[in-house]
Amino acid sequence: MSIIQVRDLQKTFRVKTKKAGLRGSMKAVLNPEYREIQAVNNVSFNVEKGEVLAFIGPNGAGKSTTIKMLTGILYPSSGEISVLGLNPSVQRKMLAYKIGTVFGQKSQLWFHLPPIDSFQLLGRIYEISNSQLKQRIMYLTELFEIEELLEIPVRKLSLGQRIRCEIAASLLHNPEVIFLDEPTIGLDVVVKQKIRELIIRLNKENKTTIFLTSHDAGDIERICKRVLIVNHGEIVLNESVKNLKYNYMNQKIIDIKYNEPVEILSEKIDVIKHRGYAAKVKVDSSIHDIDTVIGELMKVGKVADITISEPPLEEIISHIYLQKSLGGDNFEKTI
Numbered sequence: 001m002s003i004i005q006v007r008d009l010q011k012t013f014r015v016k017t018k019k020a021g022l023r024g025s026m027k028a029v030l031n032p033e034y035r036e037i038q039a040v041n042n043v044s045f046n047v048e049k050g051e052v053l054a055f056i057g058p059n060g061a062g063k064s065t066t067i068k069m070l071t072g073i074l075y076p077s078s079g080e081i082s083v084l085g086l087n088p089s090v091q092r093k094m095l096a097y098k099i100g101t102v103f104g105q106k107s108q109l110w111f112h113l114p115p116i117d118s119f120q121l122l123g124r125i126y127e128i129s130n131s132q133l134k135q136r137i138m139y140l141t142e143l144f145e146i147e148e149l150l151e152i153p154v155r156k157l158s159l160g161q162r163i164r165c166e167i168a169a170s171l172l173h174n175p176e177v178i179f180l181d182e183p184t185i186g187l188d189v190v191v192k193q194k195i196r197e198l199i200i201r202l203n204k205e206n207k208t209t210i211f212l213t214s215h216d217a218g219d220i221e222r223i224c225k226r227v228l229i230v231n232h233g234e235i236v237l238n239e240s241v242k243n244l245k246y247n248y249m250n251q252k253i254i255d256i257k258y259n260e261p262v263e264i265l266s267e268k269i270d271v272i273k274h275r276g277y278a279a280k281v282k283v284d285s286s287i288h289d290i291d292t293v294i295g296e297l298m299k300v301g302k303v304a305d306i307t308i309s310e311p312p313l314e315e316i317i318s319h320i321y322l323q324k325s326l327g328g329d330n331f332e333k334t335i
């Protein structure tokens with residue numbers, strides 16, 4: 001059974017409009033005008049227990065608004081949400097005992113206190129018994145390798161150290177679902193990788209359901225099994241990461257090196273770059289068979305080296321964003 005169920009979810013914000021200048025300010029006070037922003041529009045999806053889901057989309061697509069409604073921070077304008085059998089807008093407190101949240105840009109740790117003090121305080125808030133809290137801190141300290149950080153005030157920790165402590169803090173009450181909003185933002189590649197490994201381990205060992213938003217395609221590729229893409233408040237794609245990579249992408253890139261300078265003239269070969277000995281070729285596998293193109297390339301000269309690759313996930317995702325924002329109907333086919 002689905003752990004998260006969302007049906008026809010909508011959120012409309014009503015914002016005051018104000019023209020520039022003093023007259024505009026006066027008018028906004030005396031005779032205010034409003035406009036509506038449809039931040040989330042008819043969104044429906046399910047998340048299964050133990051799933052690792054990426055919820056992605058361009059800036060302003062409605063991701064944060066959706067997460068805020070799922071966690072009970074915002075009320076929906078209409079629609080239904082069930083998270084672990086609870087309605088977040090009316091059972092927010094009960095839900096807080098069962099879910100964890102990490103907002104990469106906001107801290108839930110007390111800035112001037114060391115993490116261990118925040119853990120103790122959070123333990124009280126979540127009504128965890130002393131012995132359970134001790135066990136939990138020991139387990140998470142080992143998992144996140146934060147033993148040496150526990151006594152240092154949070155303000156003195158590096159971003160990567162703080163994020164490890166943040167995620168550990170959000171897991172103290174052993175939540176069934178964790179919402180991670182941009183957990184790797186601003187981190188260097190090594191720390192990013194570490195955080196990704198921890199999230200994967202957490203999901204494997206505890207079967208924790210992971211709901212992740214990120215602008216980093218590496219997070220999605222390495223951590224998530226399924227991806228929901230939202231744009232202009234609507235779900236535009238609900239697909240496994242595997243299918244996203246293989247079904248929605250007809251293009252392959254061939255890098256080829258020859259033993260001598262060559263000329264490539266075949267109509268079947270779409271050359272992106274060619275200089276003397278080396279060429280980069282694009283193959284649309286819905287038009288030309290990859291074997292045929294390789295055969296043509298081999299006829300051109302004696303091959304020293306050849307590699308076939310796919311465009312990175314980042315490129316596929318940006319294509320989907322672009323196609324959808326341009327109103328393309330069959331956008332999947334154009335990738």
Ligand SMILES: Nc1ncnc2c1ncn2[C@@H]1O[C@H](COP(=O)(O)OP(=O)(O)OP(=O)(O)O)[C@@H](O)[C@H]1O
Nearest residue numbers: 013015037039057058059060061062063064065066
């Ligand atoms: N409190 C608010 N009042 C008015 N409009 C809002 C409010 N919060 C969000 N919006 C608007 O709703 C839309 C969706 O915003 P949201 O923050 O959910 O996007 P997002 O996908 O999380 O973007 P980002 O990736 O930039 O964080 C945007 O047009 C935003 O300006």
